[in-house]
Amino acid sequence: xxSDNDLYKQFLSGNILSFEELVLRHKDNLIYFLQRxxxxxxxxxxxxxxxxxxxxxxxxxxxxxxxxxxxxxTIAKNKAIDYIRKNSKTVSIEGYEDLELQENELxxxxxQNEEKRIVNEAIKRLKKDYQAALFLIxxxxxxxxxxxxxxGKSLPQFRILIFRARKSLKSxxxxxxxxxxx
Numbered sequence: 001x002x003s004d005n006d007l008y009k010q011f012l013s014g015n016i017l018s019f020e021e022l023v024l025r026h027k028d029n030l031i032y033f034l035q036r037x038x039x040x041x042x043x044x045x046x047x048x049x050x051x052x053x054x055x056x057x058x059x060x061x062x063x064x065x066x067x068x069x070x071x072x073x074t075i076a077k078n079k080a081i082d083y084i085r086k087n088s089k090t091v092s093i094e095g096y097e098d099l100e101l102q103e104n105e106l107x108x109x110x111x112q113n114e115e116k117r118i119v120n121e122a123i124k125r126l127k128k129d130y131q132a133a134l135f136l137i138x139x140x141x142x143x144x145x146x147x148x149x150x151x152g153k154s155l156p157q158f159r160i161l162i163f164r165a166r167k168s169l170k171s172x173x174x175x176x177x178x179x180x181x182x
Contacts (some may be wrong), residue, residue: 007022037083070142133162144159
């Protein structure tokens with residue numbers, strides 16, 4: 001399988017199909033990531049599309065010292081934050097019953113077993129920063145430094161954030177009767 005960065009290099013050389021492959025590889029997980037910010041599947045899809053359009057139009061902005069996946073998520077996160085700022089009066093932080101129905105279709109692709117579903121439900125009750133950190137590290141398998149860049153944190157700040165996120169998640173799960181096993 002060809003790497004994401006190699007696909008992007010092929011795209012820069014004029015191979016549009018390489019860019020389409022990048023989009024197909026990352027769109028579902030990116031939408032799921034963005035949904036954590038905006039609490040609406042359709043808005044998350046629009047923001048993801050905007051991020052890919054930005055990357056398509058501004059091809060030369062990517063620095064090959066980094067991973068293209070990190071770049072995609074960083075652009076998308078920034079676009080989600082811009083959306084929240086512009087629509088802060090209309091974005092709901094809690095109470096999104098309809099969102100859970102929409103989210104189930106996407107979650108089925110990402111979360112395959114019951115144990116992961118339980119953990120995911122607990123993650124939803126965490127702070128948004130905690131949710132994003134856990135998603136990037138545990139679901140998307142970004143490195144700490146890549147995840148820190150995506151969230152706009154220094155590496156020490158991110159280490160503290162992920163430590164607190166995991167501690168909060170463990171506490172939530174223990175309150176519901178689940179025991180952490182090493």
